[in-house]
Amino acid sequence: MTDGSAVDIDIDLDHAREDRPASSSGPRPWLVATGVTVLAAALGLTLTLRSGSAPVCAAGRTLAAAPPTGNTTHSGKATFYDSKGAGGNCSNPAAPANRLYVALGPTEYSAGAACGGFLDVTGPKGTVRVLIMDQCPECAPGHLDLSREAFARIADPVQGLVAVTYRAVVNPPLPGPLTFRIKEGASQWWFAVRVGNHGNPLRSVEVRQGDSGPWRSAARQDYNYWLIASGAGPGPFSVRISDVYGNRATVGGIRMAPGQVQNSAVRMYARGAVASTPRPSASARPPGNRPTGTPTPARRPVEVAKASAPATDTPTTRPAGANARSCAG
DSSP: OOSSOOOOOOOOSSSOOTTSOOOSSSOOHHHHHHHHHHHHHHHHHHHHHHTTOOOGGGGGOOOOOOOOOTTOOEEEEEEEEOOTTOBTTTTBSSOOTTOOEEEEOHHHHGGGTTTTOEEEEEETTEEEEEEEEEEOTTOOTTEEEEEHHHHHHHSOGGGOOEEEEEEEOSSOOOSSSOEEEEOTTOBTTBEEEEEEOOOSOEEEEEEEETTSSOOEEOEEOTTSOEEETTOOOSSOEEEEEEETTSOEEEEEEEOOOTTOEEEOSOOSSOTTOOOOOOOOOOOOOOOOOOOTTOOOOOEEEEEEOOTTSOOEEEEEEEETTOOOOOOOO
């Protein structure tokens, strides 16, 4: 089996095929030998499967989706693109001021789980620190699509494609306290919030009405908002955020103010914090159905550009302001 697909073997050892011509002189020696060979092969296959051996096609299984975390150094390759100032699939208000960012393939982007984290990427010329803010739909695991400015820090842009190593940055310096943005269309019956300045990839976001009552888990969306489809009340809210390294922060007084970025005075962790052992990711709650009339996140076809190749337009469904690309290599 060379193409990884399953093969159905249909061997009837109990009945002769009705369309097989009857023999007039008894069993022929070569037919008996063939039957014995087929029987032995079938029994061997049965014993192998029963013994727990994995079928050959199982070797081609894809890697589980997860963002880069911890201190592991990964090897891969890098290309570059230009978001044209937009904040990417992570729904950032804009690209970072230093223009140092990266888009990951679907496996490492992990449906938004990587958003807001940082990578240190090393190439032929040196190392650059980049914010994870976008998804590269056609990039395989290990393929980083850097901003043009970030790529220029590690290699000559004329190369277009270079070998790199990269690793997650654990507890990077924070640009400021946590920020919150309630999504347009939110109300007491439908709640979605984006959290900013958290530094590490997030594990969970919980919300409650006011300063008391039960915490309600929000479900992460691939465009980096956290959703409670049935709503969280009229507000103001308390929001509790946990990251993959065990850091946790709680912020109160978040208002129902769709479309506005609300700044807090709370940082996700202190300067120089030491990361604890990563906790297992919380299971995402199914988003459920939204109330009638609640707008869905805006999507539009966006520009797709390949490094070392002219830009092309590819229809891709992404949140408004996101810039999807099809990656080279």
